[in-house]
Amino acid sequence: MSKLRIGIIGSGGTGTRHAERFSEMEAAEVVAIASRNTETGNALAEKHGAEFIPDWQALVERDNLDGVLICTHNDTHAEIALAALRCDKHIFMEYPLARSIDAGEAVVEIAESNQRVLRINHSETVSNSHRAVKQRAQELGDLLLTTFLRLTPGRGARPEILFNLPVSGPPAHFFIYHIYPIIDIFGGARSVEGSAVYEGLTDQGNYNRFVNTVNVKFKNGGIGSWVWAGGVEIQESEQHSRYILTGGTISDSDGKWHCSTGAEVEEIPPVDAPNISLQERWVQEIQTQETSAAHRDAVTALEAIRVSLSAEQSMQEKRRIVLE
Ligand SMILES: NC(=O)c1ccc[n+]([C@@H]2O[C@H](COP(=O)([O-])OP(=O)(O)OC[C@H]3O[C@@H](n4cnc5c(N)ncnc54)[C@H](OP(=O)(O)O)[C@@H]3O)[C@@H](O)[C@H]2O)c1
Structure with a gap:
């Protein structure tokens, strides 16, 4: 070939x-x-x-x-x-x-x-770990809440251009890869509300310390909360995700996923498939x-940016955005 x-x-x-x-x-x-x-x-x-x-x-x-x-x-x-x-x-x-x-x-x-x-x-499209989490979530009943929290002490070595609002969009948009997996597992949003505070915002759209939150109601039920506070007073970065369903709670810790119920906590190992x-x-x-598979994943990516860009619109217009 x-x-x-x-x-x-x-x-x-x-x-x-x-x-x-x-x-x-x-x-x-x-x-x-x-x-x-x-x-x-x-x-x-x-x-x-x-x-x-x-x-x-x-x-x-x-x-x-x-x-x-x-x-x-x-x-x-x-x-x-x-x-x-x-x-x-x-x-x-x-x-x-x-x-x-x-x-x-x-x-x-x-x-x-x-x-x-x-x-x-x-x-996530090719991640055996993500596949396992998705399968497990589908077994755990109805979604109640997804939470994502990220705290970072500085901007680190990341390119300046990411922290430029007109070019890159708000943090929730340029860090869309923290929203994509949630949408892939739980589906798109019915409504979105965003808020943000930027310290040191220049006329060119650059900024220093920031807090960005996105709250969604999912089309399939349940609500989601996404928060990133960057450049804050904290020794080390921290980040965690929780998916709370009627039958159990999925959480990440040190790169591993666990499922916790009233009875036990067990690890969710990656699906056994070739990498x-x-x-x-x-x-x-x-x-x-x-x-066809690429198209399906592109539709998910589109649903993900509907969330981040509707959150941006919500911040600009100071109102909740209801999606079709
Ligand atoms: N998948 C990942 O793990 C990952 C990680 C980081 C970033 N990203 C994404 O990857 C993209 C690029 O990020 P990066 O870190 O590679 O940025 P970067 O280091 O600034 O590189 C961007 C390149 O594109 C060029 N460029 C920008 N606008 C252009 C235009 N209109 N026409 C022609 N060339 C243009 C830049 O030229 P100049 O040198 O003149 O600016 C530079 O060569 C971003 O969307 C970012 O969100 C992905």
Whole structure:
């Protein structure tokens, strides 16, 4: 089988990691890199023996590419995905799917109608641990409450651009990978309320300390609470999730999941299945022209951004947003 020819857009942290990963794969080759950053773009292209193309629009139009990886900032994901899908490319993109719900819907729709494999880099999709938690939750009756709490002492080494409201969206949006698994297990939201406090917010949209909360009512019943306080006075980061159902409570601790009932606490081990990376799955799906699983996961990613972007709208309009 001939190798899948890949073009990567963006030459920062994730672009570099994906370039390494795909270059190591037997079934794929990195053919072209596009970035507005000519220095890092050229260097990355040279490292992988790929062509450097300064303009991403020119890359997506290339006939010598099968798939495009989108590793740019959040405000460009959907625009690039739409352009590449219109040129019949398969897409592997960084989360979040889009910076607006309309744009996210358009991307998912065109991928389905053009029968392209659209994968958004949500690792739960291939996580045997997540599969086990999902199965267990389905056995435990009705959802009462999901809670997520994250406290971080500083912004650490994370790129500044994440903490820029217009480009990246609020924390709940650029950290959508903490919302995606909840939506995957319990389904989408019926209503969303968000609030946020940003300290040191500049005219450009950068900020320092922040608190962001999102509260949802799920379509299938139960409520959810998501909280991240960043840059707060605390020695070490902490984070935990709880899924409270009528038949038991699922919780995470030190990277392991447990189920607690009145009678006992037991670990939820990962499902016993082969490990495959999402990148490998994407390549296989393109080779076998299997688009349905990717489409289903893209719909989940869309439901997840409906929550984060409705929360953003709720903060702006200071009201609860009721979804269709
Ligand atoms: N899956 C994960 O584990 C993970 C981890 C971190 C981030 N992410 C996501 O990955 C994406 C990229 O993050 P990152 O950390 O790689 O950011 P980054 O290091 O700043 O890299 C982004 C790259 O895209 C380029 N770029 C930005 N806008 C562009 C445009 N309009 N046209 C062409 N090139 C453009 C940037 O150029 P400049 O150098 O000129 O800015 C840079 O080369 C973000 O959406 C982020 O949320 C995912």
